[in-house]
Amino acid sequence: MSGSASEGVALGAVPGIAAQSGPARRVRSLRGLAAGFGRAALPWALPVAVILLWQAAASLGFLSSRVLPAPGDVALAFWRTLNDGSLLANVLVSTRRALIGLAIGGGIGFALGIANGIWRPAETALDSTLQMLRNVPHLAIIPLVILWFGIGEEAKIFLVAIGVAFPIYLNTFHGIRTVDRGLVEMARVYGLSPAALFWRIVLPGAMPSILVGLRYALGIMWLTLIVAETIASSSGIGYMTMNAREFLQTDVVVLGVLAYALLGKAADSLTRAIEHRMLAWHPAYQGRRAGLAS
Amino acid sequence: MSTPLTAFGDGALTSPRPPPPAAAGARCGAHITLGGVVKAFGERPVLRRLDLAVPAGQFLAVVGRSGGGKTTLMRLIAGLDGATSGRVAVGGEIVTGLQSQVRLLFQDARLVPWQRVLGNVGIARGPDWRHAAARALRDVGLGDRGREWPLVLSGGQKQRVALARALVSRPSVLLLDEPFGALDALTRIEMHRLTERIWQEHRFTTVLITHDVAEAVALADRVVVLRQGEIALDIPIDLPRPRREAGDPAAAALQARILAAV
Structure with a gap:
């Protein structure tokens, strides 16, 4: 689409060629417009086809609504829960838990990664312990967490925090340790203070790795929250879907799954935006934004 | 010693002294003296009782x-490493660590990729660093490239930026660690002329480390050949400047003498 538009501008700027433009050119640019639209629409063809097929199967009775509700029913459930306010309330509760857990766990992981990355005694004292804890599947301690916190907010936030702390710790630590030593030596020769060395060289150098850790942590964040809310909760998307299961409302269950998917996608897009901003110097993030963002 | 950032292998003996105010006028060069300098890594001596003024x-x-x-040798003068024995002095002061009056150009330019060119030149910041950095960039002929990312520059341009970065603090000693080794022949000649011009303007003491004998004869007042940690030859190059890069018989004769000693 943009290709044909810029072509038109470029040709129009040359008087001799602009004179030839007429109906023939308009048709050509319309065709280009259609081709551009086709390119943009193509990735959506498969999902749309699947949804149409799914709707058809449900409408024709091949698919019982107890197994899988029709897409139309899911849309209706969306409208219903949106109007009674329960959808928004549950999404907000879940998002809040996710973000608080991320802030606490991510903050701890980040701080430990920085400390162990720049200060050897801290690494000696802490790293092997952290590696041991990291290998415990954090979902395995759900029974303990319920004993400690009941099914209140703390339990969910605690689990999310534990889940996100390790990927952020590992990637921050790794990022700091792999900062170009030549740059660090240069900074010393050029008289940077330890604080300037950290803010201007070490932290930006570790940033690509830290952001990889953040993206990984976001995935774990939602996964942990889904499990925690499904097992023990009285609010949130997970609670909404489990509650719907009791009443055989498969449409609400599917709606809950979609809500998780969209929230996950939104978190990922946000990280990509942060990456583009913070890594603007990096050759991989210069220019062809659209190509990389897909 | 448990200062932060020990994980980076603190090669420097002490932290650098604060840089001088950017407004200070051009300093003249400082003399460098090495007396009986020995440097050994484990059992292996790299420098054996070196005397050089x-x-x-x-x-x-x-x-x-x-x-x-x-x-x-260059790392000792820069204060990045300490001598096993003997003394190294710059401007009459014994070198005990990094010094703000000594600047170093590395083999690779070592520009910080996430700082713009101007930010790289003024990497040490300090008062009014933007003006000082812009002036240094103009000095090396890149006055219009300050807004760019270092990764889009060519090899020669990167070394020019590195040279500008060294000039910002108006050093009295400039150490060049084979900074032109990776450049193509034409760019290298350009960099020779640029380095010579800037040295003539600023008059800092310059130590160029190189394995290129022609480069040494084209640029230096004096060539020292270092062989197995000892000075094998120490000759003045009193050819008039500006010098020709090739085809000068006097230079060719000096090159032959130096090559025989290497």
């Missing part, structure tokens, strides 16, 4: 094979 403002080239101790 470089007068203020001189352009010295140190030539030698790889492993001959050239880079070690």
Whole structure:
């Protein structure tokens, strides 16, 4: 689409060629417009086809609504829960838990990664312990967490925090340790203070790795929250879907799954935006934004 | 010693002294003296009782094979490493660590990729660093490239930026660790002319480490050949400047003498 538009501008700027433009050119640019639209629409063809097929199967009775509700029913459930306010309330509760857990766990992981990355005694004292804890599947301690916190907010936030702390710790630590030593030596020769060395060289150098850790942590964040809310909760998307299961409302269950998917996608897009901003110097993030963002 | 950032292998002996105010006028060169300097890594001596005096403002080239101790010598003068025994002094002061009056150009330009060109030149910041950095960039002929990312520059341009970064604090000693080795022949000649011009303007003492004998003869006032940690030859190059890069019979004769000693 943009290709044909810029072509038109470029040709129009040359008087001799602009004179030839007429109906023939308009048709050509319309065709280009259609081709551009086709390119943009193509990735959506498969999902749309699947949804149409799914709707058809449900409408024709091949698919019982107890197994899988029709897409139309899911849309209706969306409208219903949106109007009674329960959808928004549950999404907000879940998002809040996710973000608080991320802030606490991510903050701890980040701080430990920085400390162990720049200060050897801290690494000696802490790293092997952290590696041991990291290998415990954090979902395995759900029974303990319920004993400690009941099914209140703390339990969910605690689990999310534990889940996100390790990927952020590992990637921050790794990022700091792999900062170009030549740059660090240069900074010393050029008289940077330890604080300037950290803010201007070490932290930006570790940033690509830290952001990889953040993206990984976001995935774990939602996964942990889904499990925690499904097992023990009285609010949130997970609670909404489990509650719907009791009443055989498969449409609400599917709606809950979609809500998780969209929230996950939104978190990922946000990280990509942060990456583009913070890594603007990096050759991989210069220019062809659209190509990389897909 | 448990200062932060120990994980980076604190090669420097002490933290650097604060840089001088950017407004200070051009400093003259400082003389460098090495007396009975020995540097050994474990059992292996790299420099054996080296004595060398470089007068203020001189352009010295140190030539030698790889492993001959050239880079070690330069790291001692810069204060990046300490000598096993003997004394190293710059401007009459014993070197005990990094010094703000000594600047170093590395083999690779070592620009910080996430700082714009201007931010790289003024990497040490300080008062009014933007003006000082812009002036240094103009000095090396890149006055219009300050807004760019270093990764889009060519090899020669990167070394120019690195040179500008060294000039910002108006050093009295400039150490060049084979900074032109990776450049193509034409760019290298350009960089020779640029380095010579800037040295003539600023008059800092310059030590050029190189394995390129022609480069040493084209630029230096004096060439020292370092062989197995000892000075094998120490000759003045009193050819008139500006010098020709090739085809000068007097230069060719000097090159032959130096090559025989390397």
